[in-house]
Amino acid sequence: MIEEIAKEYMSLIPNVFENFRELNKDSTELTHMQNHVIEYLYMQNRPLKLKEISYGLHVAKQQLTNVIKELEAEGYLIKSPDQKDKRAVLVSLTPKGKEIQDRKWGKIYQKFSENINKLNTEEQLDLKYALHKVNILLNKMRE
Amino acid sequence: MIEEIAKEYMSLIPNVFENFRELNKDSTELTHMQNHVIEYLYMQNRPLKLKEISYGLHVAKQQLTNVIKELEAEGYLIKSPDQKDKRAVLVSLTPKGKEIQDRKWGKIYQKFSENINKLNTEEQLDLKYALHKVNILLNKMRE
DNA sequence: GTCATTAGTAAATAAAGATTTACTAAAAAT
């Protein structure tokens, strides 16, 4: 049983992944690493310490110092001191930083919405409930 | 209606994505680009022309020449002439190349299987059918 | 058959990413 579920989950991955590769295709204004940082901040949706980014992205903190300095200089994010830990710095996206991600996710949204017309109404309804169920259960699994 | 489905789909992405980031965490033997190439060949599961990889990965073909030469030299893939187009070269994974991916996907599988115990039997069944449905419908949408 | 296009290669250069070592200052442990 578990084996079957795991297999279904794994077939899901390439599908989602394909969409994601498109996402960063033509971002000329930022480097990959800058993109990753912004993406991560966007997904986590809260101010992060440099260390948390380092951990989440599997990138050395020394590397981030510069990346983040650049991003700050160009107005994509701001740093503010952490009140709880005076060694730490909290990084969060500015509207400009958020907007870049909004645009990218907008593209996924748009592409998806176009393709959904290949399904008939009944299938669309099925998809909606199936996706909803999957989301709920996957989130429960992560807790 | 379409809006609701798209939103559900988009909440799915970060979840799947998180797993994927782990995937390439500690691959010290290969560079990122080498990893991407092998990953792509593995997912497509057929011999690919250099140009197809270039297109699929959004990477200039000039870059791939070297990356692929390296990978070939180290035994991860082989090149063979395309019979239909004598300019082209078909690239495919060797067992050594496949194995590297098998190992990585094995980790996802394992991690997923562990977490699935957080769901009770009924939820597991629900997840199985929901995932199955989602896969079928998303594939239909891609056609 | 000629000419433009396409697949791949090659080499040089520039830019970005990764690693190492070392430092400061706050926090946590003893």
Add this chain to the structure above:
DNA sequence: ATTTTTAGTAAATCTTTATTTACTAATGAC
């Protein structure tokens, strides 16, 4: 109170990735 850890910064170095230009040989269009 002293020592050890931890968060972040800094600079040097090395590796990888990206870009530009140019070339060969097969293909496709005319």
